[in-house]
Amino acid sequence: MSLAETASNIDHLSERERECLENCFEAAEVCEWCADECIDEGEGMAECIRLCRDVADVATLHARFMARDSNYSTGLAEVCAGVCEECAEECDRHEQDHCQICADVVRECAESCREMAGA
Template structure:
């Protein structure tokens, strides 16, 4: 899987990682119960950064990584959607878009 063929997934992964980092940081500044949102944003961001590396290298482990990315992005989006903050809503949308891109790779790789 050459990286050039998967620019959209790389772009989505990096954007998702950035938005999750921003959301987690913004949630830290709030004085309400945002612990789960912060945890999931951090997990999602880290996984998206990692996936970008695996995809860029054309690793044989992309199917396993993609499966995890889909699950984590969906969990992060579901949590962020619970909050009215603009940064949470933007993060949720970005996570959903990344999960869709990961699903395209999963479909090609035969991952359900």
């Protein structure tokens, strides 16, 4: 079963919340990949690795809180958006394909999390 299929079975989520949950998991996955690739790049990638790991952890936590309809989900949405935005800015500084892909994905996650924080 795909993530989209799983998310669609969570009754309390709106379509916008489902999209945010999926974006959070996608951001976590791409950030784990990017961080791993950055390790092989050598010097100058430490901040990118740190921020990617932060996004992976916060985005996963936020998705889990949304899935269980936690009262703290809105606060985590704000945190997640901020970390994603900072990560996207850092990834944009690097020319590697994995960083550019990561920047695009986390920017999309930031947008959906900002919507959740404002809801």
